[in-house]
Amino acid sequence: MSMENRTVRIAVASGKGGTGKSCVSSSLVLCRDSVTAVDADVEEPNLSLLLDGHLHLHKEVNVLVPEIDTSICTRCGKCSNYCLYGALTQIGNNPPLLNKNLCHNCGVCSMICPYNAIRETPYRVGEIRSALHGRPRIVEGRIDIGTVNSIPVIKETLKEASGLGDLMVVDCPPGTSCPVVACMEDSDFVLLVTEPTPFGLADLEMALELSKMLHKASAIIVNRSDLSGGDVKVLSKRYNAPILASFPFSRNIAEAYAQGISPVKVDKIWKTGIDKVWEFLEREVLS
Amino acid sequence: MKPKEIVVVSGKGGTGKTTISSSFCKITAGNSVICDTDVDAPDLWILMEPDIQETRSFKGMAQAEVIETRCVECGLCRDFCRYDAILMNEKNKAFVKPSACEGCGGCSFLCPVQAIRMVEREQGQYYFSRTDLGPFWHARLNPGGENTGLLVHLLREEARKTARIEDKELILVDGPPGVACPTISSLTGADHAIIVTEPSISGRHDLMRLTELCEKLGVPFSIIVNKSDLSSDYYSRIVQECSYRSWNLLGSIPFRKEVVDSIAKKKIPLEELNPEVEQIWEKFITQFNK
Numbered sequence: 001m002s003m004e005n006r007t008v009r010i011a012v013a014s015g016k017g018g019t020g021k022s023c024v025s026s027s028l029v030l031c032r033d034s035v036t037a038v039d040a041d042v043e044e045p046n047l048s049l050l051l052d053g054h055l056h057l058h059k060e061v062n063v064l065v066p067e068i069d070t071s072i073c074t075r076c077g078k079c080s081n082y083c084l085y086g087a088l089t090q091i092g093n094n095p096p097l098l099n100k101n102l103c104h105n106c107g108v109c110s111m112i113c114p115y116n117a118i119r120e121t122p123y124r125v126g127e128i129r130s131a132l133h134g135r136p137r138i139v140e141g142r143i144d145i146g147t148v149n150s151i152p153v154i155k156e157t158l159k160e161a162s163g164l165g166d167l168m169v170v171d172c173p174p175g176t177s178c179p180v181v182a183c184m185e186d187s188d189f190v191l192l193v194t195e196p197t198p199f200g201l202a203d204l205e206m207a208l209e210l211s212k213m214l215h216k217a218s219a220i221i222v223n224r225s226d227l228s229g230g231d232v233k234v235l236s237k238r239y240n241a242p243i244l245a246s247f248p249f250s251r252n253i254a255e256a257y258a259q260g261i262s263p264v265k266v267d268k269i270w271k272t273g274i275d276k277v278w279e280f281l282e283r284e285v286l287s
Numbered sequence: 288m289k290p291k292e293i294v295v296v297s298g299k300g301g302t303g304k305t306t307i308s309s310s311f312c313k314i315t316a317g318n319s320v321i322c323d324t325d326v327d328a329p330d331l332w333i334l335m336e337p338d339i340q341e342t343r344s345f346k347g348m349a350q351a352e353v354i355e356t357r358c359v360e361c362g363l364c365r366d367f368c369r370y371d372a373i374l375m376n377e378k379n380k381a382f383v384k385p386s387a388c389e390g391c392g393g394c395s396f397l398c399p400v401q402a403i404r405m406v407e408r409e410q411g412q413y414y415f416s417r418t419d420l421g422p423f424w425h426a427r428l429n430p431g432g433e434n435t436g437l438l439v440h441l442l443r444e445e446a447r448k449t450a451r452i453e454d455k456e457l458i459l460v461d462g463p464p465g466v467a468c469p470t471i472s473s474l475t476g477a478d479h480a481i482i483v484t485e486p487s488i489s490g491r492h493d494l495m496r497l498t499e500l501c502e503k504l505g506v507p508f509s510i511i512v513n514k515s516d517l518s519s520d521y522y523s524r525i526v527q528e529c530s531y532r533s534w535n536l537l538g539s540i541p542f543r544k545e546v547v548d549s550i551a552k553k554k555i556p557l558e559e560l561n562p563e564v565e566q567i568w569e570k571f572i573t574q575f576n577k
Binding site for chain 2: 043
């Protein structure tokens with residue numbers, strides 16, 4: 001894979017929440033120079049808490065929603081009939097009402113209105129915060145509470161971070177649905193963090209399936225590797241995703257994490273393990 | 288009587304939602320309908336040994352599909368699409384990236400030669416199962432699937448129907464992490480939210496966002512601090528926050544290795560979470576029925 005002056009993206013995902021994505025992302029960022037740390041878990045962003053980041057407002061994220069000029073609107077009903085999300089409702093001879101939570105900002109209503117009575121206006125759904133001059137560089141997306149669709153903030157966050165350096169580590173949201181797709185889609189490599197429990201493995205399998213579907217090469221990091229209930233090796237083999245590091249449960253790490261201290265700062269096993277992950281990435285992705 | 292819907296949520300993933308809700312299922316066995324709305328990482332079924340009675344296809348919204356032979360390479364669809372879901376291939380014909388298409392239908396409307404049709408695709412499946420603890424609605428969204436909110440809505444609607452038909456007082460919902468689409472869909476109109484948090488800087492941060500969401504949606508909530516001995520500092524900060532804001536703290540459960548071992552054996556860790564979890568449930572249901 002050649003670098004061609006574009007930002008290389010390493011996505012850190014997991015399927016199941018709470019397996020240690022942010023622990024891995026923060027450790028990766030702290031073990032290598034000039035990496036941009038990107039928190040794309042925009043619903044609950046907390047990567048910066050593990051990086052001592054002092055974030056400032058970078059920019060607001062707006063989407064376009066329709067605004068109807070009721071003096072021009074003839075109540076023809078075309079826009080509300082055509083809106084497939086049911087975001088526009090017209091009752092009787094009243095102008096259509098917008099439910100912003102259902103609107104997907106597609107622009108169909110304003111395109112379709114025969115009288116040009118609909119113009120689109122910006123509506124805030126979240127913000128991007130950043131620490132650009134510290135080490136490491138951090139860019140964080142954060143949706144406003146009440147925002148249903150997190151995708152616009154995820155996309156904008158990744159776009160903002162892309163111009164900043166040649167390598168970024170993206171802390172993804174949990175799950176395997178559209179927000180994770182938005183994070184993985186343009187990534188160059190996917191690191192999946194799991195724990196060897198029945199829950200961890202069930203969700204790892206879905207995450208591996210997603211990486212495969214998106215044609216992304218992936219590898220696995222096993223956290224709390226001494227827990228039991230399943231064997232990661234079977235999935236690793238089936239999906240051709242090597243296990244790069246295994247970290248046993250440690251009370252010490254859990255307590256440090258609770259205080260906002262990244263595992264790599266307190267544990268030698270993590271330092272060695274994460275260095276090995278970088279060696280692998282240098283060889284397989286960055287060269 | 289209208290069944291009461293209790294939703295277990297957490298904001299942060301991995302705090303123990305499923306572990307704790309499975310115990311609630313066992314405590315209320317026979318009186319409740321169980322529902323898992325964490326549709327893109329569903330784990331409750333692992334502890335439930337579900338006997339699937341019925342499987343239904345979940346279609347979600349139709350997505351655009353280009354009939355290549357009709358495409359005249361004008362690019363109108365690509366220029367219009369807000370989701371960058373339409374690209375031109377090496378033959379300069381339009382094609383749709385299904386993972387990006389949100390199904391608005393604008394391209395199909397605009398296409399001057401009707402080369403784009405809207406096609407329904409299966410996005411996942413949902414199931415009605417019998418378990419030893421009661422009827423169970425659950426789902427599995429395909430990896431990369433869309434419309435999680437809609438699937439959650441369907442599951443809750445079916446669970447409510449089942450509760451009425453089978454005369455169950457309660458619907459216990461194991462919810463998703465986060466604060467957006469599937470969480471909002473899980474909480475809207477519910478009777479109560481039980482928030483499972485953990486004493487860490489991230490747990491506290493995510494708790495603040497989730498309580499704000501509950502307040503916004505008008506859903507009353509109570510809080511459980513799981514793995515409460517992880518950090519005495521953050522434990523007392525959360526307790527203080529609860530008392531300062533008059534939030535209902537139901538109780539806390541310390542970390543026990545036995546809980547993890549029980550999950551590893553795919554067994555509901557009720558004994559391992561006791562006595563706390565039964566006391567918590569007792570306290571909750573007494574307050575709730577007042």
